[in-house]
Amino acid sequence: MSEASLYFIQQLVNGLTIGSTYALIAIGYTMVYGIIGMINFAHGEIYMIGAYTALIAITGLATLGVSWLPLILIVALVCAVIVSSAMGWAVERAAYRPVRGRHRLIPLISAIGMSIFLQNYVHLAQGSRNIGFPLMIQGGFDFGGDDTFRGSISYMQMTIFVTTLICMTALSLFISRSRIGRACRAVSQDLGMANLLGIDTNRIIAATFVIGAALAAVAGLLLGMYYGSIDPLFGFIAGLKAFTAAVLGGIGSIPGAMLGGLILGVSESMTSGYISGAYKDVVSFGLLILILLFKPTGLLGKPEVEKI
Amino acid sequence: MIANNLKHALFCAVITLVISYPILGFNLVARGVDITLTGADATTLVMVALAALIVFGFQLFRDRIVGTITDITRPGFGTHKEPMEENRRARIESWVLTGILVLALFWPFFVSRGSVDLATLVLIYIMLALGLNVVVGLAGLLDLGYVAFYAVGAYTFALLSEYLGVSFWMALPIGALLAALFGLLLGFPVLRLRGDYLAIVTLGFGEIIRILLNNMTNLTGGPNGIGGIPEPTLFGMEFGRRVKEEGNTSFHETFGIAYSSEHKVIFLYLIALVLAVITALVIRRLMRMPVGRAWEALREDEIAAKSLGLSRTAVKLSAFTIGAFFAGFAGTVFASKQGFISPESFVFLESAIILAIVVLGGMGSQMGVILAAIAVTILPELAREFSEYRMLIFGAAMVLMMVWRPQGLMPMRRIHIELKKQE
Numbered sequence: 001m002s003e004a005s006l007y008f009i010q011q012l013v014n015g016l017t018i019g020s021t022y023a024l025i026a027i028g029y030t031m032v033y034g035i036i037g038m039i040n041f042a043h044g045e046i047y048m049i050g051a052y053t054a055l056i057a058i059t060g061l062a063t064l065g066v067s068w069l070p071l072i073l074i075v076a077l078v079c080a081v082i083v084s085s086a087m088g089w090a091v092e093r094a095a096y097r098p099v100r101g102r103h104r105l106i107p108l109i110s111a112i113g114m115s116i117f118l119q120n121y122v123h124l125a126q127g128s129r130n131i132g133f134p135l136m137i138q139g140g141f142d143f144g145g146d147d148t149f150r151g152s153i154s155y156m157q158m159t160i161f162v163t164t165l166i167c168m169t170a171l172s173l174f175i176s177r178s179r180i181g182r183a184c185r186a187v188s189q190d191l192g193m194a195n196l197l198g199i200d201t202n203r204i205i206a207a208t209f210v211i212g213a214a215l216a217a218v219a220g221l222l223l224g225m226y227y228g229s230i231d232p233l234f235g236f237i238a239g240l241k242a243f244t245a246a247v248l249g250g251i252g253s254i255p256g257a258m259l260g261g262l263i264l265g266v267s268e269s270m271t272s273g274y275i276s277g278a279y280k281d282v283v284s285f286g287l288l289i290l291i292l293l294f295k296p297t298g299l300l301g302k303p304e305v306e307k308i
Numbered sequence: 309m310i311a312n313n314l315k316h317a318l319f320c321a322v323i324t325l326v327i328s329y330p331i332l333g334f335n336l337v338a339r340g341v342d343i344t345l346t347g348a349d350a351t352t353l354v355m356v357a358l359a360a361l362i363v364f365g366f367q368l369f370r371d372r373i374v375g376t377i378t379d380i381t382r383p384g385f386g387t388h389k390e391p392m393e394e395n396r397r398a399r400i401e402s403w404v405l406t407g408i409l410v411l412a413l414f415w416p417f418f419v420s421r422g423s424v425d426l427a428t429l430v431l432i433y434i435m436l437a438l439g440l441n442v443v444v445g446l447a448g449l450l451d452l453g454y455v456a457f458y459a460v461g462a463y464t465f466a467l468l469s470e471y472l473g474v475s476f477w478m479a480l481p482i483g484a485l486l487a488a489l490f491g492l493l494l495g496f497p498v499l500r501l502r503g504d505y506l507a508i509v510t511l512g513f514g515e516i517i518r519i520l521l522n523n524m525t526n527l528t529g530g531p532n533g534i535g536g537i538p539e540p541t542l543f544g545m546e547f548g549r550r551v552k553e554e555g556n557t558s559f560h561e562t563f564g565i566a567y568s569s570e571h572k573v574i575f576l577y578l579i580a581l582v583l584a585v586i587t588a589l590v591i592r593r594l595m596r597m598p599v600g601r602a603w604e605a606l607r608e609d610e611i612a613a614k615s616l617g618l619s620r621t622a623v624k625l626s627a628f629t630i631g632a633f634f635a636g637f638a639g640t641v642f643a644s645k646q647g648f649i650s651p652e653s654f655v656f657l658e659s660a661i662i663l664a665i666v667v668l669g670g671m672g673s674q675m676g677v678i679l680a681a682i683a684v685t686i687l688p689e690l691a692r693e694f695s696e697y698r699m700l701i702f703g704a705a706m707v708l709m710m711v712w713r714p715q716g717l718m719p720m721r722r723i724h725i726e727l728k729k730q731e
Contacts, residue, residue, distance in 0.1 A: 038504070039504050039507075039508065049331065052331060052336075053330050053331070055336060055343075056330055056331075056334050056336060056345065057330075059336060059343050059344065059345040060334065060345050063344070063345055079330070082326060083326055083327060083330050083331075086323045086326040086327045087327045089323060090323055090324070090327055093320075094707070095707045095710075095711070098711040099710050099711055099714075102714065103714075104502075104504060105444075105448065105450050106710050106714050107710070108450060108504055108507060109450070109663070109667055109706060109710050110706065110707050110710035110711065112452070112660060112663070112706065113664075113702070113703045113704070113705070113706025113707040113709075113710065114703065114707055115703070116657075116660055116699055116700075116702060116703030116706070117700060117703030117704050117707065118703070119699070119703075120697075120699045120700035120703060121331070121700060122331060123699075124696065124697070124700060125331045125332045125335070126331065126335065126336055127335075127336075129338070131336050131338050131343060132338060132343060134343070236656075240508075240511070240512070240515075243508065244512075247505075247508075276523075278519070278522075278523045279519070279523065281515065281516075281519055282516050282519050282520070285512035285513075285515055285516050286512075286516065288508065288509070288512050289498075289509050289512055289513065292501055292505050292508070292509055293497050293498070293500075293501075293509075296501065296502075296505060
């Protein structure tokens with residue numbers, strides 16, 4: 001293979017890696033939007049808290065002398081998921097439920113307030129400096145190239161793919177087969193009617209926040225390990241990116257979030273690969289603006305009918 | 309009932325522990341490459357336990373507590389207002405305001421330089437908040453990238469003075485108009501969007517502007533910013549010790565007084581004061597003009613407003629442009645006050661602070677917004693030891709305001725007559 005095409009494939013792999021984690025975070029946005037029609041601005045912070053919890057768990061286990069890698073990863077994952085889910089539940093309860101059903105701006109401002117609050121909560125507790133995440137999964141294999149340029153997939157990237165795939169499959173099964181999943185779909189179609197039919201809508205809404213937060217925590221652990229450092233502000237940009245992914249795929253649609261995440265990740269890594277890394281955020285925000293202007297329903301979204 | 313509450317309260321307490329203990333109870337300390345984990349001190353742990361206990365108690369007696377609060381805050385039925393009472397109040401208010409303004413004019417001559425400097429900053433925030441109040445409070449368009457227009461104003465002045473040697477007074481209208489033009493250009497495509505999408509797009513726009521400023525190093529200096537921005541002059545009189553530009557005279561020589569660096573600070577304060585007053589008055593006028601009424605009509609009910617023949621785009625665009633205009637104003641003053649600007653000053657957090665001011669003061673209410681701007685800027689300075697908690701408190705205050713008092717601390721009032729209640 002020529003060097004140019006190898007380079008392209010390398011960028012594609014990098015993009016799909018990042019993109020699949022964006023997709024994990026985007027699901028939290030899209031599920032919440034699909035059900036109560038609000039942008040959960042604090043979702044990026046929940047992802048950040050997941051990453052912090054995972055790092056705390058990893059460091060704690062290392063202090064205790066545990067060195068078996070799978071055990072460390074599983075414990076970190078479980079801790080991150082528990083804390084993030086609890087956070088998601090608490091945020092919904094404290095900041096969103098009391099303002100549900102009011103004018104559209106009110107839940108949004110409440111969510112922005114929550115996002116600022118959580119950022120500074122972690123900032124005060126853990127300091128504002130970025131902290132290095134230990135590299136635990138190292139190595140990789142080459143898929144081609146010579147000494148000048150070598151295309152490779154690292155084991156970390158493969159871990160990210162596999163984990164994301166498992167999470168997505170589990171989520172799809174959960175939504176399509178389980179009782180709560182069916183209730184989720186019913187509530188997103190018509191909240192009032194679902195309520196009349198005996199579904200505890202409050203509980204279902206809380207459940208969507210918890211599911212979204214749990215997936216964000218998984219993404220937090222994965223991206224923390226992939227990037228190798230975390231700080232209290234890194235959830236904000238990631239949250240915006242994930243929101244872009246959700247909008248790109250059509251907000252409210254779960255397959256859309258997955259597709260949107262992958263497209264966004266690839267377009268970002270192509271920008272940093274071929275133009276400049278400094279402009280990759282410009283590309284994703286520009287993409288967001290263009291989609292909202294020309295196709296607000298996204299790729300797989302349903303058009304929204306304005307009811308009078 | 310109590311058993312049910314008990315279960316729920318226990319659950320909430322456990323959740324509180326889960327979300328606070330891991331984050332607060334352990335501190336990650338980086339030593340070189342290694343990270344170690346240290347347990348937090350006893351006070352933090354006691355606080356965490358206390359928080360869980362408070363949540364438990366609150367949830368257990370939730371019904372009673374909430375009931376008491378609503379009883380206290382519910383307005384009494386016996387009080388009915390005299391007709392026209394509001395008008396009398398408005399008249400007294402305007403006298404009080406004039407008094408405060410006169411005080412504000414003479415006040416800087418008697419206080420320290422630091423407080424005048426702070427007051428100038430407060431006035432800049434007042435301008436910004438009043439401008440954003442038009443967009444968010446009156447027109448109901450949530451603009452999360454407002455700081456971008458502020459940046460446009462500031463950078464216009466900085467670039468014009470650096471490359472063309474334009475003075476403050478020339479740059480002031482240019483900066484404001486350019487910011488307004490940006491508002492118009494951005495607003496044109498964006499304002500078709502629904503409320504929450506608009507918020508995200510403006511946020512993205514704000515970030516794009518900041519990233520561009522950061523990366524166009526040969527024009528804007530990138531992260532290093534632009535320095536040496538000149539101070540304003542008074543009819544060609546400079547406030548420095550020596551005259552920098554030919555043709556200008558210096559203030560202290562013209563009036564034959566000793567040079568003092570305070571003159572400059574006070575002069576800048578007065579400029580900011582005048583501009584803030586102009587901003588407040590212009591917006592106050594606009595609010596009572598048809599366009600102002602149209603903003604509010606559109607905010608309250610878009611479909612009804614459209615069916616009455618209001619052009620949605622034109623009305624929204626006017627609010628957006630006017631808001632951006634005043635942000636450009638404030639940006640020019642800010643650049644002149646600092647003498648140095650960099651993209652650091654125009655991050656999203658700044659937008660969030662301005663939004664917090666508008667929300668806390670009461671969306672739409674000018675008095676409320678001005679008071680909130682003063683409080684939000686001065687309180688952290690007064691309580692320095694709490695200043696690191698500033699943003700934490702802002703965030704919490706925004707949530708609490710939305711939950712309990714979405715109309716703000718001083719809600720907007722229109723002059724109106726209340727009819728007596730029928731028995």
